[in-house]
Amino acid sequence: MTKQSIETYRGYADLPPLVSLHTMREATTVGLSVSQSVERLKRIHWALKQLHKIFVARLTSMPVYEIKMAFSLHAYYCSEHVEDFASRVGEMRQPPHGLDVTPHAALDQMFEEIMAAPDKEALLLGLYEIAVPAVTRALEHLMSDTNRLFDHATYRICRLTLMEWRDVQEYGDEAVRCLVSAEQKTDLQPWLAELNAMLRAAGDLDGREPKSGEEVHRRFSTKPFKYDPVPQRDERFQDPYNMGVNAEAMLFDPEVEPLPKTLMLYFKRMREIDVPEMMASILTEAKDKPWKYYRDMTRQLWDEARHAMMGETGFVSVGIDWKKIPFNFTWSLGLNTKLSAKERHAVLYTIEQGLMPKKTGKEYEWEIAMATTTPLTCLIQDFDWADEVLHARIGREWIVPEIGTQVEAMKFGDEAWTKLLLDWEKWREDGLTEHRNWWPELYQDACRSWGMEPDLKLLAYNTSYESIRADLKEIAVESPFPHGTA
Numbered sequence: 001m002t003k004q005s006i007e008t009y010r011g012y013a014d015l016p017p018l019v020s021l022h023t024m025r026e027a028t029t030v031g032l033s034v035s036q037s038v039e040r041l042k043r044i045h046w047a048l049k050q051l052h053k054i055f056v057a058r059l060t061s062m063p064v065y066e067i068k069m070a071f072s073l074h075a076y077y078c079s080e081h082v083e084d085f086a087s088r089v090g091e092m093r094q095p096p097h098g099l100d101v102t103p104h105a106a107l108d109q110m111f112e113e114i115m116a117a118p119d120k121e122a123l124l125l126g127l128y129e130i131a132v133p134a135v136t137r138a139l140e141h142l143m144s145d146t147n148r149l150f151d152h153a154t155y156r157i158c159r160l161t162l163m164e165w166r167d168v169q170e171y172g173d174e175a176v177r178c179l180v181s182a183e184q185k186t187d188l189q190p191w192l193a194e195l196n197a198m199l200r201a202a203g204d205l206d207g208r209e210p211k212s213g214e215e216v217h218r219r220f221s222t223k224p225f226k227y228d229p230v231p232q233r234d235e236r237f238q239d240p241y242n243m244g245v246n247a248e249a250m251l252f253d254p255e256v257e258p259l260p261k262t263l264m265l266y267f268k269r270m271r272e273i274d275v276p277e278m279m280a281s282i283l284t285e286a287k288d289k290p291w292k293y294y295r296d297m298t299r300q301l302w303d304e305a306r307h308a309m310m311g312e313t314g315f316v317s318v319g320i321d322w323k324k325i326p327f328n329f330t331w332s333l334g335l336n337t338k339l340s341a342k343e344r345h346a347v348l349y350t351i352e353q354g355l356m357p358k359k360t361g362k363e364y365e366w367e368i369a370m371a372t373t374t375p376l377t378c379l380i381q382d383f384d385w386a387d388e389v390l391h392a393r394i395g396r397e398w399i400v401p402e403i404g405t406q407v408e409a410m411k412f413g414d415e416a417w418t419k420l421l422l423d424w425e426k427w428r429e430d431g432l433t434e435h436r437n438w439w440p441e442l443y444q445d446a447c448r449s450w451g452m453e454p455d456l457k458l459l460a461y462n463t464s465y466e467s468i469r470a471d472l473k474e475i476a477v478e479s480p481f482p483h484g485t486a
């Protein structure tokens with residue numbers, strides 16, 4: 001075949017050859033070997049794993065709500081793609097695949113530096129200006145360097161990953177634009193340059209460049225990273241110890257008409273911010289689990305973040321300023337600081353199993369939503385319930401075998417739960433909160449938006465969590481922590 005005929009080569013009746021993956025010219029000239037492709041896949045796999053770790057470990061102490069939510073999504077994307085890249089390596093090579101082996105020390109230094117970033121500004125810059133673009137570069141190069149026909153599965157996972165990865169980059173760019181000042185950026189330039197030097201020392205993230213051989217220096221990661229289990233929220237979240245309004249007691253009261261209950265449903269959903277804050281601690285402390293464990297748990301973590309944003313959507317739809325409502329963080333704070341990871345997971349499991357019965361569970365909440373006849377509330381509760389089915393399964397798969405039988409796991413979870421004394425009165429004495437009853441104001445605001453007069457009896461609603469916990473068991477001497485959602 002002459003050179004000319006490669007350029008003009010076509011299929012039957014002028015059909016494009018090679019299913020349009022390549023022109024014949026490209027197909028005959030482009031390509032990496034299997035070992036080159038595997039090496040790059042392993043590096044990307046490693047990078048996604050490290051990024052997953054950072055997004056999760058920095059989520060609890062990340063004060064900005066939107067970034068907490070973004071970290072949940074970005075961690076979830078990483079967890080899915082780690083699996084894809086590992087599988088592709090496994091398709092091409094016999095084990096051992098060496099997927100748990102650091103590809104290059106300088107690469108680890110870069111991720112450890114970002115993990116240890118001293119504040120949110122440095123963290124955002126390290127993530128979204130250095131690490132995330134380095135992954136994008138690696139994906140783009142692998143797609144253009146490997147042969148789309150010979151190494152099609154690699155090409156495909158890079159292409160699909162890149163689609164989501166560009167969203168990660170886009171949101172990251174916005175986060176930097178909104179939260180990092182020009183001055184802060186200038187101050188951090190030397191550190192960012194050091195991170196770039198680390199990448200060069202590793203031959204870039206994917207190892208395709210020659211290793212620079214330059215010396216690199218740690219700035220923030222000279223000591224091992226210590227996870228901060230104390231949840232932080234931004235200044236819009238006021239009065240985090242407030243447990244002055246018992247949402248469940250109203251929801252389960254048949255005397256109360258459905259429409260005002262939407263507000264309690266939105267409240268319960270948005271309060272679910274505390275679940276990612278807590279799950280991040282389990283994930284960060286869980287060592288040497290199969291990747292499927294991290295993937296399943298991160299999926300759930302992201303679902304819980306979605307539920308919080310579903311609640312936020314609900315409030316905005318009725319024109320409610322949710323900043324007036326205290327979303328307490330006492331559940332994630334208590335679990336993260338007083339229980340072991342196994343106990344925390346068991347508590348989560350016990351709560352989620354408790355959401356299955358019809359009387360006080362997800363189905364009942366959905367029925368309330370249906371009775372309100374507001375389509376958005378129905379949709380929120382529809383998916384809140386659906387997600388819970390998956391979460392109960394994730395619990396059955398991972399925490400139950402760690403403890404024994406399902407009954408033993410529930411018992412273990414319940415006992416762990418009772419370890420957390422509700423310091424309702426003490427928080428007030430200590431001046432942490434007044435347990436202000438925020439219901440009347442919220443209800444009045446909503447009534448204005450609905451164009452209706454408040455029902456005076458409902459306006460006077462004043463039931464706190466002092467003596468009734470969220471699953472409606474009377475609080476005993478050793479009171480389990482009130483929290484009805486997970």
Ligand SMILES: [Fe+2]
Nearest residue numbers: 272307384486
């Ligand atoms: Fe939920």
Ligand SMILES: [Fe+2]
Nearest residue numbers: 272304485486
């Ligand atoms: Fe939940």
Ligand SMILES: [Fe+2]
Nearest residue numbers: 352388391486
């Ligand atoms: Fe859940």
